[in-house]
Amino acid sequence: MAxxxxxxxxxxxxxxxxxxxxxxxxxxxxxAERLKDLQKQKQDYENRQIIEAYRKSNKxxxxxxxxxxx
Numbered sequence: 001m002a003x004x005x006x007x008x009x010x011x012x013x014x015x016x017x018x019x020x021x022x023x024x025x026x027x028x029x030x031x032a033e034r035l036k037d038l039q040k041q042k043q044d045y046e047n048r049q050i051i052e053a054y055r056k057s058n059k060x061x062x063x064x065x066x067x068x069x070x
Contacts, residue, residue, distance in 0.1 A: 054064055 054061075057064070059067075
């Protein structure tokens with residue numbers, strides 16, 4: 001027959017699991033924020049590359065927009 005657990009041990013395990021979940025949630029939020037920041041950095045870099053290429057191209061804005069399909 002299985003041993004019956006006390007309510008105190010169950011509550012203790014609940015608290016431990018809630019603390020673990022809270023820590024994981026915090027870690028997830030921090031990691032998601034870091035990912036968002038890195039994606040913004042990448043987009044900013046790509047934007048600078050495009051602008052620099054446009055400046056060096058000697059093409060008009062209309063020519064570039066037509067090329068891009070806008």
